[in-house]
Amino acid sequence: MDKKIEEKGKEGLMSRRFFFESIGLGAISIAAIGSIALTGEYLSPNVVREPPMKFKAGKPEDFPAGSVTLAADQKVYIVRAKEGYFYALSAVCTHLGCITNWKPEEGIIACPCHGSKFDTEGNRIAGPAPRPLPRFSMVLDDQGQLVVDKSLVVSEETTLKV
Numbered sequence: 001m002d003k004k005i006e007e008k009g010k011e012g013l014m015s016r017r018f019f020f021e022s023i024g025l026g027a028i029s030i031a032a033i034g035s036i037a038l039t040g041e042y043l044s045p046n047v048v049r050e051p052p053m054k055f056k057a058g059k060p061e062d063f064p065a066g067s068v069t070l071a072a073d074q075k076v077y078i079v080r081a082k083e084g085y086f087y088a089l090s091a092v093c094t095h096l097g098c099i100t101n102w103k104p105e106e107g108i109i110a111c112p113c114h115g116s117k118f119d120t121e122g123n124r125i126a127g128p129a130p131r132p133l134p135r136f137s138m139v140l141d142d143q144g145q146l147v148v149d150k151s152l153v154v155s156e157e158t159t160l161k162v
């Protein structure tokens with residue numbers, strides 16, 4: 001009888017030992033997986049992918065005279081004046097960086113955030129924006145495509161005649 005109790009006690013001890021060993025192994029495994037994940041995150045490059053600064057906007061004939069066309073993915077307006085020449089304007093408001101909207105019924109570019117307004121040449125006509133919308137370099141490439149380079153800000157008088 002005493003032997004049976006002793007054996008049951010051993011079984012209980014074994015199952016308790018097994019239980020605590022399992023918890024210990026589980027905790028070590030979780031810590032190891034966490035360490036590996038953090039190391040992997042630390043070693044991988046933390047890069048923000050942005051669209052290229054230079055892009056093809058289309059062919060001149062795609063833009064009627066007197067038009068303002070938003071290249072939404074690039075946040076740039078392709079403007080073709082009534083006289084036929086081109087220029088590219090940033091669509092990013094110079095106040096706090098909201099994306100502006102072209103309002104054809106009013107003939108202005110308006111910022112939805114704090115009410116800045118710009119004319120089609122990018123000049124501020126109302127609101128808190130401190131500067132005009134920047135004008136970017138635009139050229140015609142060998143294939144007859146308009147190419148805008150957002151890394152090159154040009155003067156407010158710069159236009160492209162095609």
Ligand code: FES
Pocket residue numbers: 093094095096097098111112113114115116127128129
């Ligand atoms: S961000 Fe455009 S007016 Fe403030």
